């Protein structure tokens with residue numbers, strides 16, 4: 001049965017994380033927005049010390065047999081969405097800067113073998129702060145992930161990678177600031193289309209791998225977004241994510257790509273949760289401002305008796321709540337080992353749209369104050385937009401929803 005209420009434990013955890021967000025993130029939020037490429041090192045170290053070993057990110061699909069401490073199904077992924085919402089309520093750029101296995105870890109969890117999970121993820125519970133990233137996007141494409149041009153050629157017991165990746169979140173931190181790694185999507189056979197695309201783990205310190213640029217951005221400015229060039233980068237054969245036998249069998253060739261795509265089923269609810277956090281920050285701020293101005297929201301009045309402002313504010317809250325329920329559902333399904341491809345895209349598209357609309361409206365309601373850098377609202381508006389772009393844009397996620405509901409393949413509806 002679906003329960004729409006968080007457990008008492010989960011509520012306790014949410015409140016504790018909210019305090020961390022309020023007390024440690026909000027005070028430095030503006031500073032690291034303005035000083036775009038400065039690392040919030042002390043804060044990162046503190047977050048690593050308290051969170052290492054437990055993935056802030058949820059860690060992806062759950063084995064059906066996995067149980068929480070009380071014998072009930074795991075709440076790992078629902079817990080992650082709750083955590084991410086609170087951290088992003090504090091500051092979404094800082095949340096994305098927490099040393100963590102992040103997107104790269106999600107890819108290993110979704111597509112890696114048991115041995116690979118151990119080899120690549122264990123380091124995130126020990127030693128110094130580390131990051132992992134996932135590099136799909138290239139100068140020649142973003143949405144059409146089947147257009148990967150980076151190549152991987154087998155040479156004896158190594159893969160040799162060549163290509164350019166852009167807009168890779170935490171790419172610089174993973175490769176040059178820590179003992180992390182980047183999961184790189186590359187094709188082993190361009191003529192095979194999607195079936196030729198595989199995910200490879202490229203470790204820090206691999207010769208031939210260079211971070212050529214860290215982007216200046218509109219929002220989430222504390223997050224690092226890197227361009228990476230791979231020139232004859234040699235990696236071990238078993239850094240190809242997934243079972244070597246499956247990859248070797250031509251009949252199963254497309255499984256590699258499907259495995260890599262499954263990463264999104266875990267990461268889209270996480271992005272949706274981050275969108276919720278930013279949106280809620282804006283709604284909370286407006287609620288307080290209205291209260292201080294003596295404006296009451298009459299939830300119980302019929303629409304024709306409500307003011308335009310009341311209707312706008314109630315709609316802001318409703319959009320976020322709808323997105324939250326979709327997000328929890330997608331994570332809840334992951335916690336039960338259920339396929340959530342449709343639900344992951346649903347929550348991501350709804351939350352990405354909701355946060356852009358809600359933050360716009362919040363700035364509008366507060367007028368010049370909303371636009372001023374005196375308060376964080378204008379920053380939240382800038383931070384919001386990325387949730388409508390990365391991990392599949394709004395349009396691409398709606399396309400996936402349509403395909404799943406109508407039963408079309410990606411060839412039939414694109």
Ligand SMILES: Cc1cc2nc3c(=O)[nH]c(=O)nc-3n(C[C@H](O)[C@H](O)[C@H](O)COP(=O)(O)OP(=O)(O)OC[C@H]3O[C@@H](n4cnc5c(N)ncnc54)[C@H](O)[C@@H]3O)c2cc1C
Nearest residue numbers: 134135136137141142143167168169225390391393395414
């Ligand atoms: C800050 C930031 C961080 C990022 N982090 C990562 C990362 O860690 N790893 C990574 O690999 N990538 C990352 N990206 C890249 C991101 O995933 C891409 O920008 C995104 O997939 C869109 O690709 P694109 O920019 O090439 O846009 P395009 O694919 O060129 O799309 C442009 C516009 O056309 C629309 N469009 C495209 N195709 C269709 C269609 N078939 N139907 C309808 N509309 C369509 C899109 O929705 C979009 O509005 C990041 C980007 C940013 C800005």
